[in-house]
Structures are given as C-alpha cells and as structure tokens.
Amino acid sequence: MAEGPKIELFVKASDDAESVGNCPFCQRLFMILWLKGVNFTLTTVDMRRAPDVLKDLAPGSQPPFLIYNDEVKTDTNKIEEFLEEKLAPPQYPKLCCRYKKSNTTGQDIFRRFSAYIKNPSPELNDMLEKQFLSTLVKLNMYLESPLLHELDQNPNITESTRLYLDGDSFTLADCNLLPKLNIIKVVCKEYRNFDMPRQLKGLTRYMDNAYKKDEFRYTCPNESEILTAYKFVAKYLTKQIKTE
Numbered sequence: 056m057a058e059g060p061k062i063e064l065f066v067k068a069s070d071d072a073e074s075v076g077n078c079p080f081c082q083r084l085f086m087i088l089w090l091k092g093v094n095f096t097l098t099t100v101d102m103r104r105a106p107d108v109l110k111d112l113a114p115g116s117q118p119p120f121l122i123y124n125d126e127v128k129t130d131t132n133k134i135e136e137f138l139e140e141k142l143a144p145p146q147y148p149k150l151c152c153r154y155k156k157s158n159t160t161g162q163d164i165f166r167r168f169s170a171y172i173k174n175p176s177p178e179l180n181d182m183l184e185k186q187f188l189s190t191l192v193k194l195n196m197y198l199e200s201p202l203l204h205e206l207d208q209n210p211n212i213t214e215s216t217r218l219y220l221d222g223d224s225f226t227l228a229d230c231n232l233l234p235k236l237n238i239i240k241v242v243c244k245e246y247r248n249f250d251m252p253r254q255l256k257g258l259t260r261y262m263d264n265a266y267k268k269d270e271f272r273y274t275c276p277n278e279s280e281i282l283t284a285y286k287f288v289a290k291y292l293t294k295q296i297k298t299e
Contacts, residue, residue, distance in 0.1 A: 068099035079234035198257030
C-alpha cells in the first residue's frame with residue numbers, strides 16, 4: 056500500500072492559544088480532512104504571537120492554510136476542491152453532493168445573521184430578525200422536502216427523513232454550512248435570547264443529527280471562544296448595565 060500524503064492544516068488558535076479558535080473556514084477544512092480519513096497534522100496559529108509562521112509559509116495569508124507534500128495552499132475553496140480531487144475513491148470517500156441545490160441552500164443565512172446581530176437599533180430589530188428568520192425557513196423547507204432518491208424508494212413520502220443536507224452522509228455542503236450554524240446558535244442566544252425555532256422540524260432534525268457526529272462536534276470551538284470573537288461586533292439591545 057502506497058504511503059499517504061503528508062498533510063498539515065494550520066487553523067486559527069483560540070484566544071488562550073490552547074485550542075482551535077472561532078473560524079468557520081478553519082472548521083470546514085478540519086471536518087473535510089477528518090471525514091476523508093487521512094492522517095494529518097493540525098497546527099493552531101496564535102495570530103498575536105506567531106507572525107513568523109505566516110511570513111515564512113503563507114505571506115499575506117490568514118488561517119486556514121494547508122501544506123500538502125510541501126505544497127502550500129491558502130484559498131479555502133481551492134483547498135476544498137484540491138482535497139476532493141487528490142483524496143478520491145477508492146482509498147478515500149467522495150464528499151461532493153449528489154444534488155446541486157444542496158451546495159447553495161442556506162448560503163444567505165450568515166449574511167442575514169450578521170446584519171441582525173450587529174444592529175444597535177431596537178427599532179430595526181424586528182425587521183432584521185424577520186429577514187434572518189426567513190433564511191432559516193428556506194433552509195428548513197429544503198431539509199423537509201424529500202430528495203429524488205427518497206422519492207424513488209417511497210413515491211408516497213411527503214416529508215424527508217434524511218440526516219443531513221444531501222442525504223444520510225456528511226458532504227462538503229455540510230462542512231461549509233454547519234460551522235456557521237453553530238456560531239449563529241451560540242451568538243443569537245447570547246445577544247438576542249433567540250433560539251433556533253424547534254417548530255422548524257427539518258432544521259431541528261439536521262442540527263440534532265449533526266451534533267451527534269464526532270467530525271462536527273469535536274471540531275467546534277468552545278462557546279466562550281465564539282462569544283469572545285463577537286464581543287466587539289455583536290450588539291446587545293435589551294441587556295442593561297447595572298449601576299450602583
């Protein structure tokens with residue numbers, strides 16, 4: 056059996072430099088490599104204390120970046136494509152989606168979330184929350200709609216029972232979307248007391264199943280790390296500062 060490639064993934068370090076930091080792009084690549092089942096080294100980069108690492112390996116770049124057999128890769132999308140091409144069957148599983156729509160579903164959620172959570176004006180909150188919620192509803196509709204292979208198995212099915220975006224296995228689309236949804240869940244709870252609506256059954260099923268997967272659960276940053284990353288950009292609307 057041929058020796059596998061030598062891979063090192065550099066990701067953003069946490070604020071205390073002890074674990075992985077808040078970076079959905081870093082988590083995305085971390086998940087992909089784990090799902091591929093390839094041996095790799097994970098290196099956390101403390102952006103405050105290790106600038107020389109960046110200067111030497113990837114000048115002008117921010118984590119994540121990848122070294123694959125001494126070749127440096129710095130663009131997240133291109134790294135994903137590269138790994139899918141190089142780490143291919145039969146030795147490694149294919150992670151691309153069966154359905155094109157799985158790749159684009161939910162792509163506007165993070166933008167609407169950012170507008171909602173960074174807004175300092177209470178009078179705009181309801182409008183921005185509705186716009187954000189509408190993106191979750193769209194994602195939920197896709198997750199509840201049966202996919203073609205489900206309809207082939209059962210033409211009478213009216214609601215999907217699949218585990219993830221594209222079926223019952225993690226794909227590249229899940230690696231892209233789930234790290235963002237995790238951030239959204241944590242930040243919205245803290246700054247807006249907003250929970251993912253349980254009545255969105257497809258989204259609830261998706262998130263519950265995702266958190267059961269080691270490749271997602273154990274690549275998530277600590278919640279405190281997410282809140283630290285957002286403390287200067289997210290805005291409280293109702294939390295009052297106690298005065299003497």
